[in-house]
Amino acid sequence: MTKVGIIGGTGYTGSELSRVLCAHPEVELAALTSRQNAGKKVSDIQTFLKGYTDLCFTEKISDTKGLDLVFVATPHGVAIEEVPSLMETGIKVIDLSGDYRLKDTAKYKKWYGHEHTDSKNLKDAVYGLPELFRDKIKAADLVANPGCYATSIILACAPLFKEGVVKKDIIADAKSGTSGAGMVPSPRLHHPFCGESVIPYSIGVHRHTPEVEMGIGMFSGVDAEVTMVPHLIPIVRGIISSCYMELKKDMSDEDIAKIFEKHYSKEHFVHYVKEPSIRAVVGSNHAHVSSNVIGNKVVAFGVLDNLVKGASGQAVQCMNLMLGIKETTGMDTPGLGV
Amino acid sequence: MTKVGIIGGTGYTGSELSRVLCAHPEVELAALTSRQNAGKKVSDIQTFLKGYTDLCFTEKISDTKGLDLVFVATPHGVAIEEVPSLMETGIKVIDLSGDYRLKDTAKYKKWYGHEHTDSKNLKDAVYGLPELFRDKIKAADLVANPGCYATSIILACAPLFKEGVVKKDIIADAKSGTSGAGMVPSPRLHHPFCGESVIPYSIGVHRHTPEVEMGIGMFSGVDAEVTMVPHLIPIVRGIISSCYMELKKDMSDEDIAKIFEKHYSKEHFVHYVKEPSIRAVVGSNHAHVSSNVIGNKVVAFGVLDNLVKGASGQAVQCMNLMLGIKETTGMDTPGLGV
Amino acid sequence: MTKVGIIGGTGYTGSELSRVLCAHPEVELAALTSRQNAGKKVSDIQTFLKGYTDLCFTEKISDTKGLDLVFVATPHGVAIEEVPSLMETGIKVIDLSGDYRLKDTAKYKKWYGHEHTDSKNLKDAVYGLPELFRDKIKAADLVANPGCYATSIILACAPLFKEGVVKKDIIADAKSGTSGAGMVPSPRLHHPFCGESVIPYSIGVHRHTPEVEMGIGMFSGVDAEVTMVPHLIPIVRGIISSCYMELKKDMSDEDIAKIFEKHYSKEHFVHYVKEPSIRAVVGSNHAHVSSNVIGNKVVAFGVLDNLVKGASGQAVQCMNLMLGIKETTGMDTPGLGV
């Protein structure tokens, strides 16, 4: 069976990858790295995997031979150090960090704060949003898995840009559950601080801003300008991004609905709905898109589970495409609903 | 001592009024009406008032004689039936519903769905946002207490319109705790439905939309156009409204800050801060306003406790002004902080 | 393929059954009844099932022919009216209500408030807790699916009674997420009321009390006496029951651990762990059991997702056993973890 590994197996996206891959019928999860937990049983650290894997964490991914594909689930800046050697040995790679998302290295430096040192692989990396770039992903050796906010905003806006019905400005007021911020405790994620509050952060300077502009641009050929304000919400999983755009001409709710239906009606994981619901998609790789016309504007909502369609589920969806496996394999379950 | 009463004493705004008025040193809470609980002790129904009032609910406000001022804390549409007779007998009135907010009866009919039957008093009603209309409130016999969302949005936007630095469009992406929806159980407020979700509702059709436009217009003389989308957030108390406007010319964070400081630095209850915090104001009549310039746009945040500065606290603030009592009396306590 | 149906398809346990059964590879979900929604598409009401079923709700289960097994997911008291006719036509039944749990009709009347009218089928009904009564379930035509609290408490206590190490008294301090209370809005489940609170209810009079005593008794032959206090917790899914018992003699943590390991080490869905975690089991049919000796007492924790192992997942587990399908089929996924 195809063997896959995960660099950075203890973080939230890493453990979510394990959760999905353990139950995947056509690949074998053969390696998880963790400097801190090397040698320990994975299911002793991530007790929800008890009964699903007997693996122990290893120190380095190269400790495991015969891997066909590796997920890099490390913080930004680490992936550019791991990916080159993996690519050289012919292993396919899906990077869940932001390191291979922005094609423009100047933008990368501006938003990530340091030089990009792997422009060679960056050139060939494919942005892993299957509903928009499916064919490119199938042929890719290196996929840059999209950010959680970016996925929700692009899914909600890209079809409208593609059809040319909106002006270039997007106000993206994004609301995310706390698991999106990762597993390292911090004052902002401290329950007494955030548990009964709504906290805007990275106002106008969130790194997914240029990613959204690039994603929409690649898909539609139109330059979008995104004003993005993320808000931390006291739920664990889930994102809803409320995206406001100005219509070029008068349109009805039905006009807009037709555009979304045209783009998504054949998709398994993305649904255009009347009332978007985080609970309907939580725990699954499904996403909701919804829209309402308000005067000369349209608000489009993108809703998903930040750890699944916003990260690890989408990565497995990309893996399936890259490996010639049926796209939905291992993730064909509905959201929790309640 | 001045005697005040509350029509509709069992709802959330009614009980919050009781909470504040019970501890108010210069007025006596002398009547609470409740058809359902008439005859019962208030503190048996609202156990948090135990030790603070020996009142029993009465059926009608006219059962109590000698009232100087009455708060009307009923659903929309009921106030217009209660207010005329109160006004005739010379009792001052503060209406917490939406019935006396919109000066334009055509707009009232459009947004509230029925005719306004008391245009006589409507003409004299004063919009009760003290930081903007203090002098008018002092002289008023009938105050229309602002809505919770409206207060948060107006506080965040009105100074920028007054100074003429923004264009007319406001995108108001508002997020509210669940107590704003009142005490009647409903599917949307059912904990399993909303407890781990964020739910947009009344998209583009919320009744506070024309109220915000009117409030900003009266204060600044400029016509604002508001696109408002409220979102239900799984917290009990608190609102944060993220308001996006386009700047007429290049301005810095400091330029905007100066405008807000000019308007609010002498206010006791409204604070311009760097990082707005729901927890800092919850349980108090304080509000936070904050702002960030993003390119050619500015996002301004309005933050408050929807039951206090967004409803009953503001009503008591108006009462103090109307009765010649020091404005902060009975509410001069900080927010919970944590 | 084996065809199954659900009576009461719109409630939380009904929709959770749909969620699991839609993705089950060896049965076909062929009928869901709902008086209110008869004729409507299931996935229009339960949007998270979009893409998973094209079924429409029907009015009566008899509208669908050829069903092999029917789940009854109705309120208590309704099942005893539905089950007899199903049994007569040779359809196997799993009842998720409390109607067929208590063997003693006098106890049923005492705790449920009305006569039991189907003592014939009650006699043959098997209590559907697979880890304790697997063989009986395999042979059953009618299974009484256990209550959510009951499952959590029995799993945490029964092995200790079976091994005879504890005295008869159990203090079961149970904490449940709000979805356990069903989908009908009520004052207690209203978010502003319960969203930042912990609310004890049905103190000493919860219907799962006699069920726990019966379950432990059937398994261990020992009469337990349960003092049960449920508490509503502001989470959507999940139960943790903290069960206090007195040890007959001095025992160590390790002594107790051995007992649980003996009973559960070969189980796929029940795990004895050091630190019980609701998040580790949420969204899955897994349960955690954990224990600590404190002086002459032991506290044992039972943890599960009330809608899965506490209701619909356990029902499907029973179905698999009754139909000769591998026990874990359709539910072999880990909990969410985060």
Added chain:
Amino acid sequence: MTKVGIIGGTGYTGSELSRVLCAHPEVELAALTSRQNAGKKVSDIQTFLKGYTDLCFTEKISDTKGLDLVFVATPHGVAIEEVPSLMETGIKVIDLSGDYRLKDTAKYKKWYGHEHTDSKNLKDAVYGLPELFRDKIKAADLVANPGCYATSIILACAPLFKEGVVKKDIIADAKSGTSGAGMVPSPRLHHPFCGESVIPYSIGVHRHTPEVEMGIGMFSGVDAEVTMVPHLIPIVRGIISSCYMELKKDMSDEDIAKIFEKHYSKEHFVHYVKEPSIRAVVGSNHAHVSSNVIGNKVVAFGVLDNLVKGASGQAVQCMNLMLGIKETTGMDTPGLGV
């Protein structure tokens, strides 16, 4: 005016003290220490105090002269180093840590892990639970302010021991909001970990265990044996402790109610109620006690806001008693209710 200071002004109990003391009409908050923030304005760090104090943090409490009373709001182990010098200079002290609660230094060492180095002052320290030890507090120079869990459990159990109606064993199943754990981020308090979970911790080894036994013993003369299991609940403020005891003889709900009414009916801050409610007391110094007889057992609930009646509010209540101020001064407001 009487001048008071706080050692450890940045933690949650320290800032809650500031919140209450800033609005106290008969004392002046004259000093707050914080090594980290020395020199900074208090209201710049704790923005909810804006408008209520112009103080800056100082490094040491001795930097401020003329203090009459000092609150020590430091971690355990620090107070025993601060208190001796304060006492020597004749300043009254209220210690909010656990350092002066346990009279038995051997027990202190066992539960706190290090020697008690100030047995001189320990001897004279008074346990600061006003409803039980009011007269001693009035005369005290050093008060050991009770722990949050301890207050809730003692209030719920002590009267029953005093009247001799229960056996010695208490099962105290305590549930606390997250603010009780303090302001330092940690994995357990990380929102994605605890935000949708219930987490038992310090099982059988929590430091409030001997404190409860001592408090009940001092008040009733009876030795209680407490089995205590705290659970972390995803709310910010609030504790409910469910305390199970065995009755010595048959008693009714009314019999038990009479005992509690006898002890608490004249208290301003402690209320015996039918349905205990965290929301009814949150934000205030009030506490609820409630009880239900279940067979031969009684469950008594103690409910309070862990930061107010469970910490800083109770400390100010003690301060009022020690300074001859009316006991309720500065805290005479109802809980939030909603």
